[in-house]
Amino acid sequence: MLTPILHALSSNLDNLPPQERRxxxxxxxxxxxxxxxxxxxxxxxxxxxxxxxxxxxxxFHFKGFPDFKMKLAGELGQKTDVNQYQxxxxxxxxxxIVRAIEANHLASITDTTRLLDMNELERAVxxxxxxxxxxxxxxxxxxxxxxxxxxxxxRIGKNCTAFSDSHMQxxxxxxxxxxxxxxxxxxSGETPETIDALRCxxxxxxxxxSLTQYGNNQLASFADVSLFSSSLEKGMRRxxxxxxxxxxxxIDILFTGMVSTEFEDFIPKLENSYQNVQTYRKRQGxx
Numbered sequence: 257m258l259t260p261i262l263h264a265l266s267s268n269l270d271n272l273p274p275q276e277r278r279x280x281x282x283x284x285x286x287x288x289x290x291x292x293x294x295x296x297x298x299x300x301x302x303x304x305x306x307x308x309x310x311x312x313x314x315x316f317h318f319k320g321f322p323d324f325k326m327k328l329a330g331e332l333g334q335k336t337d338v339n340q341y342q343x344x345x346x347x348x349x350x351x352x353i354v355r356a357i358e359a360n361h362l363a364s365i366t367d368t369t370r371l372l373d374m375n376e377l378e379r380a381v382x383x384x385x386x387x388x389x390x391x392x393x394x395x396x397x398x399x400x401x402x403x404x405x406x407x408x409x410x411r412i413g414k415n416c417t418a419f420s421d422s423h424m425q426x427x428x429x430x431x432x433x434x435x436x437x438x439x440x441x442x443x444s445g446e447t448p449e450t451i452d453a454l455r456c457x458x459x460x461x462x463x464x465x466s467l468t469q470y471g472n473n474q475l476a477s478f479a480d481v482s483l484f485s486s487s488l489e490k491g492m493r494r495x496x497x498x499x500x501x502x503x504x505x506x507i508d509i510l511f512t513g514m515v516s517t518e519f520e521d522f523i524p525k526l527e528n529s530y531q532n533v534q535t536y537r538k539r540q541g542x543x
Contacts, residue, residue, distance in 0.1 A: 258484055259331035260367045262287060263472035264316060264432040271472065275304045276312045278389040278418045283328075286492040295321045311409045315472050317373075317482055331370055334432035357497070364498035365505050367486035371470050372506075381513035383463050384409075390416035391462070393425050393453045401441050401467070401503045408511045412522040425453035432462035443485070443499045445473025454478050467506055469499065483510075 265280045272280055279302045283290050290298060298321075299306045309321055319323040348356070384390065390409060394402035399420035406418035419425045429438060438457030442450045445468035455478055458464045468480035469486070476482040485502035515522045 259287075259328075259417045260371050260470050261316075261328050261331055264469075268316075272315070275302075275308050276315065278302050279304060279309060279312050285378075287328060288332060291325045291332070292329040293441065308392065317470075317472075317476065317484070327370075360498040364486045364502040368502040368505050371484050371486065372509075373483075376483060377480055377509065377513070380465050380483060380510060381517055383465065383481065384414075384439075384510065385436055385514050385518050386435075387463075388415065388435035389432065389437070390414055391425075391428050391432060391436070391457060392416060392418040392452075393429075393438065393450050394418070395420055395422065395447060395449055396525070397500055398441040398443060398447070398450070398503070399498065401507060402439075404504060405439070405507045405511065408507070408523045411526055413525040419453070422453070424451035425449065426456050429453050429456035429462070430460055432457050432460040434461045434490075436460075436462040437465060438462045439467065440475055440479070441467045441503065442473075442475050443503065444471050445469060445471070445475040447475070451475050467503060 262284060266284055269277050269280050269284075279298075282298075282302050283361045290441075293301070295306045295309050299309050302309075313319075313321050313324040316324070318327065392402040393404055399418070402418040402420070406416055409416045417428065419428055432438060436455055436457075440450045440454040440457075445466070451474050454464050454466065454475060458478060458480075463481075464479045465481045465483065467483045467485065468476050470484040476484070483506055485499065485506055515526065
C-alpha cells in the first residue's frame with residue numbers, strides 16, 4: 257500500500273518531464289533507500305542534476321529535498337495496515353460495511369494529518385482571522401465542504417459567503433480586494449470553474465487559499481497558501497466518502513485554530529449565536 261506521498265508521485269508520473277519522471281520512478285522503487293541519500297547522491301543515481309531534484313520536490317509542494325526526505329521518512333515510519341481503503345462490493349453484510357467505512361474514514365483523517373504543513377496551516381489561520389471578507393468556492397461535493405465552513409464562520413461574525421454557482425463565483429471574486437480572502441475547495445484540484453474563480457480573486461488582489469488532494473494540481477499552484485487532504489481513496493463507486501471526511505477534517509482544524517487565535521473576540525460571538533438560536537427554537541416550539 258502506497259503512502260500519501262508515494263501515491264501522489266505515482267499518480268503524477270505521466271505528467272512530469274522525462275528527468276523528473278525518472279527520479280519519481282527511482283523513488284517509488286526504493287523509497288526507504290532514498291531517505292538515506294544526499295541530494296548529490298540521488299541525482300547521480302538517476303543521472304540527473306541536483307537542481308532537477310530540487311525542482312521535483314517543489315513540484316510536489318516541498319520546500320526542498322531535506323523537507324521531502326523528512327516527510328517521506330515520517331510516512332514510511334508510521335505506515336500501518338489501517339491505510340487499506342476498501343471499495344464498495346456486492347453482497348457485503350452490514351457489519352462488514354460498517355467496519356469498512358470506519359476504516360476508510362479513520363485512514364483518511366490519519367493520512368491527512370500526516371500531510372499537513374504546520375507553517376501553511378498557521379498562515380491560513382492568520383489570513384482567515386484578519387480577512388475583512390471571505391469567499392468560499394466549491395462545486396458538487398466540494399460545495400458541501402464550503403457550506404460547512406460558511407456555517408461555522410458566520411457563527412463567529414465573519415463576513416463570508418459560500419458559492420457553488422460558477423457565474424456567482426466569478427461575480428463575487430471580481431469584487432474582492434487586498435483585505436479579502438478567497439478559499440477554493442476541489443478534491444481533484446482540476447475543477448475548471450473553481451480554478452477560474454480563484455484566479456479571478458487573485459487578479460482582484462485578494463489572498464488565495466486552496467484545499468485539494470495532495471499532489472501536483474492547478475488549483476494549488478495558483479493559491480498563495482496550499483492545504484492538502486489525503487489522496488489515497490480509490491474505487492469508481494466510492495461516492496467521495498473518505499475524501500469528504502478528510503476535507504472536513506482540515507476545515508475543522510482551520511475553524512478551531514481561528515477561534516483559539518482570536519479567543520476573546522470569537523468566543524462571545526459563538527456563545528451569543530448559540531443562545532439566540534436556542535431562544536428562537538423555544539419560541540417556535542423546537543425543531
